[in-house]
Amino acid sequence: MNSSIEKKDIRLLGHDALLATFVEMGEKKFRAKQVEEWLWAKGAMSFDEMTNLSKPLREKLEAHFVINGITEETVQFSNDGTIKTRFKLHDGSLIESVLIPVPRDKRFTVCVSTQVGCSLTCKFCATGKMKRVRNLDASEIFDQFVLVNKQALEHFGHPLTNIVYMGMGEPLLNYKNTLKSIELISNPDGLNFSPRRVTVSTAGISKMIRKLADDKVRFNLALSLHAGDDLKRDQIMPINEQNNLEVLMDSIEYFYQKTKNKISYEYITFQNFNDSIEDAQKLLKLCKRFPVKVNIIEYNPIDGSSFLKSAENRIDEFAKYLTTRGVTVTVRRSRGKDIDAACGQLANKT
Ligand code: SF4
Incomplete structure (x- = not known):
């Protein structure tokens, strides 16, 4: 045999x-x-x-x-309800997924990984400190959804309502398997999960954003923006050197024109780096070309990074500047502060 x-x-x-x-x-x-x-x-x-x-x-x-399934290896429970799981893949690699419950809104979101490690070396990210080992298969992404859905049912009596592709790795550098996994999860003969409740988050690979548009995908797109000008973005996200903001904005506008799907910017505020009113003015300019929602995210500091999280009043002023000028803004306070909640922190821990 x-x-x-x-x-x-x-x-x-x-x-x-x-x-x-x-x-x-x-x-x-x-x-x-x-x-x-x-x-x-x-x-x-x-x-x-x-x-x-x-x-x-x-x-x-x-x-x-x-059946090369994934298995739960470590599960951490935060006081705020967040559950972070380190999964072991069949070859021994480790990845992580996070269940973010908001019971009062009946919103149960899983954040899934698409790669073991990541090649993009964003300066504020724990995963960026790991080497990219390999892409996940579509089934390994699918499994994260299935197993975290079981956790949601077990601990909150509610199935998952949303998926964000915002865990370890850059989904658009594992394009085929990312799209295949969404097809599997949304198959009417299978789990029948609406693609409208799926958001793929990218660090900004303009060529692949255009491809998403040409492929007429039905899910939402989030751009990890984190800075409103190239000078600052270059400093924290090396990918910006080949995909500067002008090129990126062109590709996102193209995506919007072709799909009309929802677009959001993820913006982590770092103390005294990108959280001033001048930074908010630059961000505002990037909100004019197509409908976009801004998610301001409180930073979860990681070891070995010089970035600190912004003071609450600075975040509030930053958000207010945008909302009073007509931008839809959500401020996401950091979840799971008492566990290794920053992306890559748990999987990287041995
Ligand atoms: S933020 Fe995302 S793209 Fe950047 S290094 Fe971390 S996992 Fe990779």
Whole structure:
């Protein structure tokens, strides 16, 4: 019998390849459909769970394939309800996902990772201090949703309502698997989660933002902006050197024109770096070309970074400057301060 290393991950086969495999094995096509239901609608992690298949068929599948699922490795519970999970992948790599509950609004959001590590070295980010190891498969992103959804049901009696692709990694540098995972999660024959409740956040890869527009995606786009001019953005996000603000704004406007999907800017305020009224004026100028919402995020400081979080009154003044000029602004106080809540902090911890 094959060792598990030589066996193929059944979830990496597309629909057509799975059908062809079943025909080759002398099995009826509808059996392939049943397996797909187990994998993508019920989130099965083993062939044993597929109880409407005969035992010999389950054994046959077991002999040829594996399901390379992810497993919970460490779970941290914050006093504010946030749950952060470090997941282990089949090759031993570690990633993290965060459940952010807002029970009073019946809003339960999961933040998922798309890469092990990240290549973009943003200066304020714990993940940016890790090397990029590899892209996640679509199924590994899908699993984060399924397992965190179970946590939401278990701890809050409510399923997930939103997904943000804002965890470890740059989703648009794992373009194919990011889109595939959204397709899997939103498949009407599967979990049927609305793409309108999905937000993909990017550090700003203009070429890929244009591709999203050309591919007519239905999910929302968030840009991690964090500075209103190139000089400052270059200092904290090296990706800005090849994708400056003018090029980025052009690509986002293109995205908006083609899709009309929701767009937001993520703006982490750092004390005395990007939190002055002059900074808010620069940000305001970037809010004029297309409808955009601004999410101001309180910084969760990480070890080895010189950035500090802004004082509350500075955040309030910054936000007020924008709201009084017609911009929709949400201020997100940092969640999970008592756990390793900054992106990459938990996965990077050994
Ligand atoms: S902020 Fe995002 S893109 Fe930047 S290093 Fe961290 S994970 Fe990568």
